[in-house]
Amino acid sequence: xxxxxxxxxxxxxxxxxxxxxxxxxxxxxxxxxxxxxxxxxxxxxxxxxxxxxxxxxxxxxxxxxxxxxxxxxxxxxxxxxxxxxxxxxxxxxxxxxxxxxxxxxxxxxxxxxxxxxxxxxxxxxxxxxxxxxxxxxxxxxxxxxxxxxxxxxxxxxxxxxxxxxxxxxxxxxxxxxxxxxxxxxxxxxxxxxxxxxxxxxxxxxxxxxxxxxxxxxxxxxxxxxxxxxxxxxxxxxxxxxxxxxxxxxxxxxxxxxxxxxxxxxxxxxxxxxxxxxxxxxxxxxxxxxxxxxxxxxxxxxxxxxxxxxxxxxxxxxxxxxxxxxxxxxxxxxxxxxxxxxxxxxxxxxxxxxxxxxxxxxxxxxxxxxxxxxxxx
Amino acid sequence: xxxxxxxxxxxxxxxxxxxxxxxxxxxxxxxxxxxxxxxxxxxxxxxxxxxxxxxxxxxxxxxxxxxxxxxxxxxxxxxxxxxxxxxxxxxxxxxxxxxxxxxxxxxxxxxxxxxxxxxxxxxxxxxxxxxxxxxxxxxxxxxxxxxxxxxxxxxxxxxxxxxxxxxxxxxxxxxxxxxxxxxxxxxxxxxxxxxxxxxxxxxxxxxxxxxxxxxxxxxxxxxxxxxxxxxxxxxxxxxxxxxxxxxxxxxxxxxxxxxxxxxxxxxxxxxxxxxxxxxxxxxxxxxxxxxxxxx
Numbered sequence: 164x165x166x167x168x169x170x171x172x173x174x175x176x177x178x179x180x181x182x183x184x185x186x187x188x189x190x191x192x193x194x195x196x197x198x199x200x201x202x203x204x205x206x207x208x209x210x211x212x213x214x215x216x217x218x219x220x221x222x223x224x225x226x227x228x229x230x231x232x233x234x235x236x237x238x239x240x241x242x243x244x245x246x247x248x249x250x251x252x253x254x255x256x257x258x259x260x261x262x263x264x265x266x267x268x269x270x271x272x273x274x275x276x277x278x279x280x281x282x283x284x285x286x287x288x289x290x291x292x293x294x295x296x297x298x299x300x301x302x303x304x305x306x307x308x309x310x311x312x313x314x315x316x317x318x319x320x321x322x323x324x325x326x327x328x329x330x331x332x333x334x335x336x337x338x339x340x341x342x343x344x345x346x347x348x349x350x351x352x353x354x355x356x357x358x359x360x361x362x363x364x365x366x367x368x369x370x371x372x373x374x375x376x377x378x379x380x381x382x383x384x385x386x387x388x389x390x391x392x393x394x395x396x397x398x399x400x401x402x403x404x405x406x407x408x409x410x411x412x413x414x415x416x417x418x419x420x421x422x423x424x425x426x427x428x429x430x431x432x433x434x435x436x437x438x439x440x441x442x443x444x445x446x447x448x449x450x451x452x453x454x455x456x457x458x459x460x461x462x463x464x465x466x467x468x469x470x471x472x473x474x475x476x477x478x479x480x481x482x483x484x485x486x487x488x489x490x491x492x493x494x495x496x497x498x499x500x501x502x503x504x505x506x507x508x509x510x511x512x513x514x515x516x517x518x519x520x521x522x523x524x525x526x527x528x529x530x531x532x533x534x535x536x537x538x539x
Numbered sequence: 540x541x542x543x544x545x546x547x548x549x550x551x552x553x554x555x556x557x558x559x560x561x562x563x564x565x566x567x568x569x570x571x572x573x574x575x576x577x578x579x580x581x582x583x584x585x586x587x588x589x590x591x592x593x594x595x596x597x598x599x600x601x602x603x604x605x606x607x608x609x610x611x612x613x614x615x616x617x618x619x620x621x622x623x624x625x626x627x628x629x630x631x632x633x634x635x636x637x638x639x640x641x642x643x644x645x646x647x648x649x650x651x652x653x654x655x656x657x658x659x660x661x662x663x664x665x666x667x668x669x670x671x672x673x674x675x676x677x678x679x680x681x682x683x684x685x686x687x688x689x690x691x692x693x694x695x696x697x698x699x700x701x702x703x704x705x706x707x708x709x710x711x712x713x714x715x716x717x718x719x720x721x722x723x724x725x726x727x728x729x730x731x732x733x734x735x736x737x738x739x740x741x742x743x744x745x746x747x748x749x750x751x752x753x754x755x756x757x758x759x760x761x762x763x764x765x766x767x768x769x770x771x772x773x774x775x776x777x778x779x780x781x782x783x784x785x786x787x788x789x790x791x792x793x794x795x796x797x798x799x800x801x802x803x804x805x806x807x808x809x810x811x812x813x814x815x816x817x818x819x820x821x822x823x824x825x826x827x828x829x830x831x832x833x834x
Contacts, residue, residue, distance in 0.1 A: 222739060223738075223739075224738075224739075243738075243743070244735075244738040244739055245738050245739070245740075245741045245742055245743050246741075249739075250739055251735075251736070251739045253732050253736055253739075255730075255732065257730060257732035257733045257735065257736040258733075259733055259736070259737075260733070260755065261751075261754045261755055270737070270742070270750075271740035271741050274740060274741035274742050274746060275741055318740070319739075319740075322740070322741075
């Protein structure tokens with residue numbers, strides 16, 4: 164890949180107060196964001212949250228209602244798509260059905276008037292990178308979904324854009340292939356060092372690949388951070404529920420114990436690390452991930468935070484773990500994932516149980532949050 | 540093409556001879572064509588080599604293949620005129636229909652169905668009436684000639700009717716829907732994301748049209764030009780109504796031989812020659828279009 168379209172336009176992607184309205188509806192609502200050069204960035208959110216619209220505005224396929232877009236120092240807000248130092252991997256790939264794989268990949272290079280010899284070198288090199296050199300003379304409809312996906316990536320990265328946009332690129336693949344492509348895309352990104360902006364509704368996909376994830380909801384960014392950050396310390400109920408599952412139990416802060424808040428959950432005191440609380444007042448939602456709970460038959464010894472009086476209301480065995488629904492004394496159910504890594508007998512439906520967990524694994528959200536937001 | 544091959548192998552192959560269903564489905568069409576196409580063609584072929592038995596309208600089979608040479612030499616002029624008119628009319632129809640089909644396919648929004656109905660609307664009246672109406676439009680009292688004379692594009696002495704201009708534009712008008720509909724069908728099938736991808740890959744609007752839209756619409760261009768060219772080459776109504784004696788096409792000669800002179804063998808020989816010529820031209824054209832030479 165001897166060619167470089169955009170040396171002058173290298174740099175971070177900066178979105179300033181970006182808004183896209185359709186009538187009264189704001190698909191993207193005053194979004195500001197900096198995506199550092201060279202990062203693998205994921206925009207994650209449910210369908211209709213504005214993530215694809217954001218991507219299309221960066222690509223130049225939608226016109227922003229307000230706000231501006233910069234790549235480094237260069238403003239690209241009103242630039243025609245074909246002038247932007249940006250390439251896109253489209254959902255369903257959008258390969259040119261009438262052109263061979265070679266010509267599909269060469270398309271962008273040829274438009275920029277690059278010599279045949281250089282085109283050949285660059286295309287061969289990128290075909291090797293995606294490990295499909297034998298397909299150069301085929302037509303797109305002779306390729307499998309996974310192969311088309313890789314060619315779509317090759318067609319974009321051969322141009323060495325400052326920025327590669329990926330619009331749900333793995334959505335059409337089956338689960339196994341998707342896992343494999345996640346690893347490959349991540350590898351390609353590391354290999355060529357281009358900024359990847361990846362739009363997806365699949366939280367696992369975002370967490371596997373991205374260095375930084377922005378969780379979007381209703382046209383705004385709910386929270387941005389590393390996958391670990393978002394999973395361990397969600398700041399809103401939407402993020403807590405959209406990334407994995409969470410048990411959110413309402414409580415009142417009743418005291419203070421060094422680094423921990425003491426919270427009263429329906430009469431039981433539990434400890435929550437202060438650093439992991441985003442609550443403003445004394446009313447909080449205490450969050451515990453299902454796999455952080457330990458579950459034991461009533462009467463067994465426990466440690467850490469403890470909740471007693473639960474009754475198993477549903478058991479599903481899924482091999483690697485067993486998932487329990489436990490009805491708590493206050494009438495709500497909580498979800499518990501127990502790894503099948505010991506010879507303890509599975510608890511039956513109706514069994515009386517006690518739940519415990521390490522205070523370290525607790526987070527707290529503000530009590531005004533809607534506990535059901537973002538649930539799957 | 541690949542898809543059709545796939546179906547024929549799967550459904551009509553030797554391996555799948557248990558089912559009579561494909562043959563049952565084919566039967567009505569085959570019988571109909573055998574009766575009303577194959578039989579007349581054979582009869583026409585037999586007629587084309589007969590000679591007169593003395594009485595008017597009575598012929599005997601004498602296998603006189605020189606009928607073809609005589610017939611062709613006698614109407615070379617109309618023969619070539621048929622192909623020239625049909626070619627120009629086809630190109631004119633393509634030039635008008637492509638932007639039209641493009642606009643309907645990509646830009647018409649909620650008006651799409653209304654516009655498609657309007658494309659077909661001329662078929663609600665007869666071919667003959669439409670051609671007569673076209674004569675009125677181009678005639679001395681019509682709006683076209685007044686405007687053209689008014690802006691001095693043509694002189695007051697020049698007429699539009701009884702000219703090759705009238706015949707060619709009449710042909711283009713009459714077969715315009717046959718051009719527009721296949722074009723629309725192929726343009727409408729293009730995934731708009733491939734056009735976005737082209738823009739994303741540094742192609743401006745014109746390059747996107749040349750490198751993506753046009754090649755992807757070639758099946759429609761080929762179908763549309765064939766559906767226009769073939770009937771236009773054999774047409775005689777436009778030349779009869781809109782043309783002068785010096786604008787006659789081969790169809791007019793065949794018409795006159797059959798119904799006025801009652802010279803069936805010559806008419807039959809001319810019909811066969813026309814059919815063969817169209818078949819050869821179309822075969823060459825499809826071969827070329829199948830490769831990427833036309834783009």
